[in-house]
Amino acid sequence: MRSFKLVFHPERCKGxxxxxxxxxxxxxxxxxxxxxxGYHPACAVNESACIGCASCATxxxxxxxxIYLKEEGDQ
Amino acid sequence: xxPIFEYTKGMTEMSTHYCPxxxxxxxHRIIMEVLDEMGELGNTIGVAPIGCSVMAHQYMNVDMCxxxxxxxxxxxSGIRRVHPDKTVFTYQGDGDLASIGTAEIVxxxxxxxxxxxxxxxxxxxxxxxxxxxxxxxxxxxSTTSQDGRSKELNGMPIKMSEMLASIDGAVYVERVALDxxxxxxxxxxxxxxxxxxxxxxxxxxxxEFLSTCPTxxxxxxxxxxxxxxxxxxxYYPIGVIxxxxxxxxx
Numbered sequence: 001m002r003s004f005k006l007v008f009h010p011e012r013c014k015g016x017x018x019x020x021x022x023x024x025x026x027x028x029x030x031x032x033x034x035x036x037x038g039y040h041p042a043c044a045v046n047e048s049a050c051i052g053c054a055s056c057a058t059x060x061x062x063x064x065x066x067i068y069l070k071e072e073g074d075q
Numbered sequence: 076x077x078p079i080f081e082y083t084k085g086m087t088e089m090s091t092h093y094c095p096x097x098x099x100x101x102x103h104r105i106i107m108e109v110l111d112e113m114g115e116l117g118n119t120i121g122v123a124p125i126g127c128s129v130m131a132h133q134y135m136n137v138d139m140c141x142x143x144x145x146x147x148x149x150x151x152s153g154i155r156r157v158h159p160d161k162t163v164f165t166y167q168g169d170g171d172l173a174s175i176g177t178a179e180i181v182x183x184x185x186x187x188x189x190x191x192x193x194x195x196x197x198x199x200x201x202x203x204x205x206x207x208x209x210x211x212x213x214x215x216x217s218t219t220s221q222d223g224r225s226k227e228l229n230g231m232p233i234k235m236s237e238m239l240a241s242i243d244g245a246v247y248v249e250r251v252a253l254d255x256x257x258x259x260x261x262x263x264x265x266x267x268x269x270x271x272x273x274x275x276x277x278x279x280x281x282x283e284f285l286s287t288c289p290t291x292x293x294x295x296x297x298x299x300x301x302x303x304x305x306x307x308x309x310y311y312p313i314g315v316i317x318x319x320x321x322x323x324x325x
Contacts, residue, residue: 005076016096016289016296022256039095055256057080061100062091068076 004050005068008043013064015039019056025049028056085111087136096296098253098286099128102166102195105263107135109270110162119162120154122147124176126168127201135166145176148183151190162270163190169210170200173235180239187244187278191269194235197286198307205291209233212310217291232310236283240317246278248316252285252308254300261313268318277319285311 006027013035019042020028029045042064044050050067057065085107093099110116116137123131125144132139142150147165155163172180172194180192199217200206207217207224210232214223224232240248247269251262262284269280285307287299294302 004079012090014095018096018296018300021297021300052079053256054080058256058259059101061093061097061104063082063086063100063104066081067079069079070076074076 002052003048003070004052005070005074006044006047006050006056007066007068008041009064009066010035010041010043011037012062013039013041014062015041016061017042018059018061019065022055022059024053024055025051083108083111085116085136087134089133091134092130093127094288094290096287096289096299097127097201098197098284099195101253101259102193102262102284102286103128103131103134105259106164106166106193106266107137109263109266110137113162113267113270115162115270118160119164120158122151122154122163122165124165124167124171125202126171128166128168128195129202131166145171145174146179147171148176148179148188148190148192151192152183152186152188155188155190159189159276162273164193164270165190166193167195168201169194169196169198169208169235170202173209173233180235181242184239184242184245184279184281187246189273189276189278191273191280191282193266194281194283195286196235196283196311197288198232199288199291201288201291205288210235212306215306216293234311236281236311236316239279239281242279244279245281245317246319247272247280248283249281249318250283250285250311250313250316252303252313253287254285254303254308258313265315272319283311285313 030040119137121139289299
């Protein structure tokens with residue numbers, strides 16, 4: 001089973017929730033804490049369900065999400 | 076770890092000033108991703124407009140210059156003629172391209188200038204606070220059409236892409252939307268095709284992006300995308316409006 005690592009850049013995020021809306025597997029949620037801009041940034045709430053479709057990153061207007069495929073030996 | 080999606084080198088590290096959920100960020104990114112994939116980042120000159128995207132030159136990691144309001148096609152014409160080996164594009168909103176700059180874009184197309192125009196159509200004047208644009212839909216509220224745009228008073232929204240496609244010098248015109256991951260990927264393909272046609276020197280190319288303005292539409296970013304899907308795309312159908320025969324053969 002392939003698994004993926006989602007890397008968020010919370011200081012770039014403006015909390016628009018377009019990524020959460022685009023995710024077909026409900027992997028993404030919004031953090032309780034706020035970033036320096038005052039927004040609740042996106043974060044992974046269920047990373048193991050990620051299928052690596054990159055819909056979230058495709059819809060992100062602020063480049064706040066990057067996705068990597070985990071290979072053998074990765075944490 | 077193997078990257079599936081990384082932020083493109085074509086965008087600077089700077090955080091954009093756009094409102095949360097504004098699709099300018101998506102349009103910027105896919106244009107820069109295409110230039111990055113084509114290896115054209117060091118060979119491209121862009122022209123930024125007046126409007127919300129007036130600061131686009133700060134975010135796009137290519138050489139750019141700023142034009143007076145609506146005059147980006149005139150500036151891009153000059154740049155492309157002096158530098159025929161460069162990839163040249165303009166990035167303009169609907170206030171810039173469809174309102175004050177109508178003459179410039181029409182005559183750039185008439186002359187068949189070999190640059191690509193990216194037209195961001197969100198149906199409202201974003202930067203100045205949400206006034207009615209030529210592209211505002213019938214019934215859509217704005218600060219200058221508080222009961223909704225009326226056909227009798229304001230006329231029908233202008234269909235720039237159809238209008239420009241009727242000009243011989245315009246060889247490739249496509250309308251795309253940024254409302255879903257599938258449409259964003261389709262938009263990226265259109266951007267690539269436009270740059271490839273420009274490289275072949277066939278003529279003027281234009282891509283219209285159906286975009287959102289959550290702040291001035293008074294909607295959440297997610298609702299604004301739904302509104303594009305249900306209302307804007309009904310009046311402005313997406314798809315290829317004109318394409319060259321040469322490109323079909325190649």
